Amino acid sequence: VGDRVFGVVTKPYLGDGSLGEYVTVPVQVGIAKLPDTVDFVEGAALGLAGTAAVDAVDAAGIEPGATVLIAGATGGVGQQALQLAVAAGAHVIGTASSEEEKDLVTGLGAAATVDYKADVAEQVLGNHPDGIDVAFGFAGDPSALVPAVKQGGRLVSSLIMSPDDIQADGVQVVAIYANPAPETLERLAKNQAEKNTTVTVQRTYRLEEAAQAFEDFAAGTRGKLVVTLA
Structure with a gap:
């Protein structure tokens, strides 16, 4: 799918998760190309939340x-x-x-x-x-x-x-149970690239600050918190 990709690491059931520098994912679901005009932080913030929103709005008619x-x-x-x-x-x-x-x-x-x-x-x-x-x-x-x-x-x-x-x-x-199908993710990326929608990233954290990110999330946010590897 190219070097610039984004998406949602997913599996067919809910369970414990983790954070890491590397992960293997199936290409059939949860992965899409990221436009050059959308940076990786925005892409990370778009994935799951954006998918849930698209699926919900589609269902609302x-x-x-x-x-x-x-x-x-x-x-x-x-x-x-x-x-x-x-x-x-x-x-x-x-x-x-x-x-x-x-x-x-x-x-x-x-x-x-x-x-x-x-x-x-x-x-x-x-x-x-x-x-x-x-x-x-x-x-x-x-x-x-x-x-x-x-x-x-x-x-x-x-x-x-x-x-x-x-x-x-x-x-x-x-x-609604968010399904990060590639076509849904592509819609999100297109909306972001064309400025039809925007994503609010309240704060970014280094990987070693992940515990603080979870604490801040639990306290309430006005947008997305993103853990970066940079």
């Missing part, structure tokens, strides 16, 4: 003019999904609490924000009493978003294993 809520809008998946939803013509509401988070989310195209530290569904219904068309649950309890979705709408979440995990009469629930 967003129509132009739809009203969309993104819970977890400040995270890696949420930021990508937010930009893709805006590009699809949606009126996007993103969750954010601090002024810095609000600026980040609106800067990526959100028309409005709601505070994730309060009742998100209640805030959404205050401005959209008939409910919204699509809710994405990338953070928090996705079932708490159900009241904000209108009858016939969709709730798409990467935090559940099955639609049966959420009771949502009249709302279609879609469970």
